[in-house]
Amino acid sequence: MTASVRTLVNQPYKYGFITDIESEAIPRGLSEDVIRLISAKKNEPEFMLEFRLRAYRHWLKMTEPTWQRATYPAIDYQNIVYYSAPKQQEKLGSLDEVDPTLLDTFEKLGIPLSEQKRLTNVAVDAIFDSVSVATTFKEKLAEEGVIFCSISEAVQKYPDLIQKYLGSVVPVGDNFYAALNSAVFSDGSFVYIPKNTRCPMELSTYFRINNGDSGQFERTLIVAEEGSSVSYLEGCTAPMFDTNQLHAAVVELVALDNAEIKYSTVQNWFAGDENGKGGIYNFVTKRGLCQGVNSKISWTQVETGSAITWKYPSCVLVGDNSVGEFYSVALTNNRQQADTGTKMVHVGKNTRSTIVSKGISAGRSENSYRGLVKIGPKADGARNYSQCDSMLIGDTAGANTFPYIQVQNNSAKVEHEASTSKIGEDQLFYFAQRGISAEDAVSMMISGFCRDVFNQLPMEFAVEADRLLSLKLEGSVG
Amino acid sequence: MIVENSEVILSVKDLTASVEGTPILKGVSLDVKAGEIHAIMGPNGSGKSTFSKVLAGHPSYEVTGGEIRFKGENLLELEPEERARTGVFLAFQYPLEIPGVSNLDFLRVAYNSRQKHKGLEELDAFDFDELVQEKLDIVKMNASFLNRSVNEGFSGGEKKRNEILQMALLEPTLAILDETDSGLDIDALKIVANGVTQLTTPENAVILITHYQRLLNYIQPDYVHVMEGGRIVTTGGKELALELEERGYEWVTEPEATEARV
Numbered sequence: 001m002t003a004s005v006r007t008l009v010n011q012p013y014k015y016g017f018i019t020d021i022e023s024e025a026i027p028r029g030l031s032e033d034v035i036r037l038i039s040a041k042k043n044e045p046e047f048m049l050e051f052r053l054r055a056y057r058h059w060l061k062m063t064e065p066t067w068q069r070a071t072y073p074a075i076d077y078q079n080i081v082y083y084s085a086p087k088q089q090e091k092l093g094s095l096d097e098v099d100p101t102l103l104d105t106f107e108k109l110g111i112p113l114s115e116q117k118r119l120t121n122v123a124v125d126a127i128f129d130s131v132s133v134a135t136t137f138k139e140k141l142a143e144e145g146v147i148f149c150s151i152s153e154a155v156q157k158y159p160d161l162i163q164k165y166l167g168s169v170v171p172v173g174d175n176f177y178a179a180l181n182s183a184v185f186s187d188g189s190f191v192y193i194p195k196n197t198r199c200p201m202e203l204s205t206y207f208r209i210n211n212g213d214s215g216q217f218e219r220t221l222i223v224a225e226e227g228s229s230v231s232y233l234e235g236c237t238a239p240m241f242d243t244n245q246l247h248a249a250v251v252e253l254v255a256l257d258n259a260e261i262k263y264s265t266v267q268n269w270f271a272g273d274e275n276g277k278g279g280i281y282n283f284v285t286k287r288g289l290c291q292g293v294n295s296k297i298s299w300t301q302v303e304t305g306s307a308i309t310w311k312y313p314s315c316v317l318v319g320d321n322s323v324g325e326f327y328s329v330a331l332t333n334n335r336q337q338a339d340t341g342t343k344m345v346h347v348g349k350n351t352r353s354t355i356v357s358k359g360i361s362a363g364r365s366e367n368s369y370r371g372l373v374k375i376g377p378k379a380d381g382a383r384n385y386s387q388c389d390s391m392l393i394g395d396t397a398g399a400n401t402f403p404y405i406q407v408q409n410n411s412a413k414v415e416h417e418a419s420t421s422k423i424g425e426d427q428l429f430y431f432a433q434r435g436i437s438a439e440d441a442v443s444m445m446i447s448g449f450c451r452d453v454f455n456q457l458p459m460e461f462a463v464e465a466d467r468l469l470s471l472k473l474e475g476s477v478g
Numbered sequence: 479m480i481v482e483n484s485e486v487i488l489s490v491k492d493l494t495a496s497v498e499g500t501p502i503l504k505g506v507s508l509d510v511k512a513g514e515i516h517a518i519m520g521p522n523g524s525g526k527s528t529f530s531k532v533l534a535g536h537p538s539y540e541v542t543g544g545e546i547r548f549k550g551e552n553l554l555e556l557e558p559e560e561r562a563r564t565g566v567f568l569a570f571q572y573p574l575e576i577p578g579v580s581n582l583d584f585l586r587v588a589y590n591s592r593q594k595h596k597g598l599e600e601l602d603a604f605d606f607d608e609l610v611q612e613k614l615d616i617v618k619m620n621a622s623f624l625n626r627s628v629n630e631g632f633s634g635g636e637k638k639r640n641e642i643l644q645m646a647l648l649e650p651t652l653a654i655l656d657e658t659d660s661g662l663d664i665d666a667l668k669i670v671a672n673g674v675t676q677l678t679t680p681e682n683a684v685i686l687i688t689h690y691q692r693l694l695n696y697i698q699p700d701y702v703h704v705m706e707g708g709r710i711v712t713t714g715g716k717e718l719a720l721e722l723e724e725r726g727y728e729w730v731t732e733p734e735a736t737e738a739r740v
Contacts, residue, residue, distance in 0.1 A: 426574060430573070431559075433567075434587075445576060445579055448578025449578045
C-alpha cells in the first residue's frame with residue numbers, strides 16, 4: 001500500500017440539497033391498479049394504457065438480471081413510489097406559472113429556466129421527479145417545425161407519432177428494467193425533427209430526483225426524419241439520501257435516411273458516500289436505430305455519479321452505410337460500481353461503428369467496460385474500431401474489460417485495442433519533482449486521458465465535463 | 479569547478495533512510511558548494527539511487543535520522559514539489575511515460591510553477607514556445623518531441639535528453655543526475671554530457687550518480703565519492719574514477735583488498 005496515494009475523497013456533492021415542496025405521490029408498490037392510476041392521472045389514451053399493461057405483464061414473467069459486475073442488496077419493487085409530482089397548477093400556460101421553488105431549484109443546479117437567464121442556444125426540458133416542469137424555447141423551435149416537449153404532452157398532442165415510434169427500438173419486453181420502465185414511466189422528453197431540418201439549437205433535458213422514496217422512470221424518444229439532424233444533451237443530479245433510489249430510464253432514438261442524432265449525457269447522480277451508503281441505482285436502456293441509409297447516431301457519455309451504473313447505449317445499424325459511434329468516460333470513486341459499454345449491431349451493408357471507452361477507477365470502486373460488436377450475415381464491408389482504455393488511480397480500484405465480438409460475415413473488419421495505465425505514486429512523484437502539485441498532475445493526466453471523448457461533447461459541456469472530473473477527484477491524492 | 483569561499487548549496491549530515499522498514503542509507507554526509515560537480519559512484523545496491531530519491535523527497539523512502547540543508551533551509555520539511563520549486567532537480571534513471579499529456583504542456587506547467595514560486599511572470603503558450611525552441615538546441619532535440627506525450631514511445635536516449643531539456647528550462651540550483659548515462663549509446667552520451675556541461679555555472683551544482691566512469695570522460699567532476707553499504711566510504715578527485723574503472727570497486731569497499739594495495 002503506497003503512502004501518498006490515499007483513499008480518494010470526493011469533493012462534497014454540491015447538488016445534494018432537497019427542495020422542500022409539496023408533492024403528490026401515490027402509495028408505494030406496483031400492481032395493475034397502480035399502472036391504471038398512473039395512466040389515469042396522466043389522462044392517457046387507451047393505447048398508452050395497453051402499452052403499459054403489456055409491459056407490466058412481461059415484467060411479471062421476467063427475472064432480475066444478475067450477470068453485470070455489480071453487487072447490491074435485493075431491490076424491493078413493492079417499496080418504491082412509482083409516481084411523484086410536485087403539486088402545482090395544472091396546465092401551465094407559460095413559465096411564469098411554474099412554482100418559483102422549482103425555478104429556484106433548477107437555477108441552483110445551474111439550469112436557469114426563466115426567460116432572461118436562459119442558456120443561449122440551448123433549449124431545456126426540466127424534469128423534477130416524475131414530471132416535466134418546464135420546457136424552454138418551445139415556440140422558437142416550433143417555427144422550424146421541431147417538436148420538443150415532455151413525453152406526457154406528446155402523448156396528448158402527437159399520439160400518432162408516439163404510437164408509431166414508442167417501443168419501436170426498445171420493445172416493452174426487451175429486458176427487466178426496460179419492461180418496468182414501459183409499465184410505469186411518468187415523464188421524459190420527446191423530440192421530433194422534421195424532414196431536412198437542422199435543429200437550430202442544442203436540446204437538453206435536465207433530470208432531477210427529489211423525492212427520497214420515488215424511483216425515476218423517464219422515457220425519452222427522439223425521431224429524426226430524413227435528412228434532419230439534432231444534438232441533444234441530458235444532465236442528471238439528485239439529493240443525498242442515505243437510501244438508494246432506483247433510476248430506470250429508457251431512451252429510444254430513430255434516425256431515418258441521411259439523418260443524424262448526437263446524444264450526449266453528463267450523469268452526476270448522487271453516488272453515495274465514501275462508504276457506499278446511499279446513491280442512485282442507474283439501470284438504463286438506451287438504444288438508437290439507424291433505420292435509414294447513411295444515417296448516423298452518436299452517443300457520448302460522461303458518467304461520474306450513481307452508486308451503480310449499468311447501461312449500454314447501443315446502435316442498431318440497419319440502413320446501408322449507416323454509422324454508429326460511442327464515446328464514453330466513466331469515472332468511479334469510493335464504492336461506486338459501473339458496468340457500462342455499448343452494443344453495435346451491424347445489419348446493413350458498409351455500416352461502420354466506432355467505440356472509444358475511457359474508464360477511470362479510484363478509491364475502492366469497480367469499473368467495467370462491457371461491449372458487443374455484432375456483424376450480421378448481410379453486413380458486407382462492415383467495419384468496427386474499438387478502443388478501451390482504463391486508468392487506475394491508486395491501487396485499490398478495479399478495472400475490467402469485457403469485449404464480445406460476433407462476426408457472421410467474412411468481409412467485415414473488426415479492430416479492438418485496449419490499454420491500462422495508472423496514476424500511482426511514481427507518476428505523481430515525477431510531476432512533483434518538476435514542481436507540479438498532485439492535484440494539477442491528476443487533472444492533466446485525466447484531461448489527456450479523456451480528450452478523445454470530451455472533443456465529442458458540445459463546446460459548453462466539454463468544459464463543464466472537464467471541470468466535473470477534476471472536482472470529483474479533488475483532494476484525492478497528496 | 480572548485481571556487482574558493484563559494485556558498486554551500488547542499489549540506490547532508492549523518493543521513494539515514496529506509497524503504498519499507500529496511501535501512502538503506504546508514505549515515506551519509508556530504509557538502510556541495512556552488513560551482514562544483516560531484517560524482518557518486520559505487521556498486522549496485524550501495525544506496526546511490528536511494529540517496530538521490532531521498533534528496534528529492536520520494537514518498538516511499540523514510541528518513542530516519544540526520545539532516546539535509548539546502549541553501550540553509552531544512553529540506554526535509556518541504557514537500558517534493560516545494561523542493562523542486564526551490565531548485566532541486568532530479569534527472570530520473572527511468573523517466574516516466576505520461577500518456578495523454580503533451581510534452582510541451584508538461585514543460586510549460588513545470589516551468590510556470592517555478593516562475594510562480596520565484597514571483598516571476600508565468601509565460602503563455604506563445605512565449606513559452608519561443609523559450610523552449612532555444613533550449614532544444616542544448617540537447618539537439620527535434621521540435622516534434624514537444625507535441626508527443628511525455629516520454630511516451632521515446633527511446634532510452636530520447637528520454638534522457640528530455641530530462642536534460644527539463645533541466646535546461648528549470649535552471650536548478652542543484653541538479654542530481656541519477657544514472658543518466660545508463661542505456662545511452664556513445665552519441666547520445668556525448669549530447670547529454672555536453673548539455674549538462676553547458677548548463678553548469680558558478681552558481682549551481684551537479685551531483686552525478688553513475689556506475690561507470692564513462693560519463694566522467696565527458697563531464698569532469700571536482701570530487702568523486704564512492705558509496706558502499708549506505709555510506710560514502712572514499713572521496714577523491716577525478717583520478718579516483720579512473721582508478722575505480724581499472725581496479726573495480728572491491729579495492730575501496732573490501733578492507734582486505736585495500737590493505738593489500740598498500
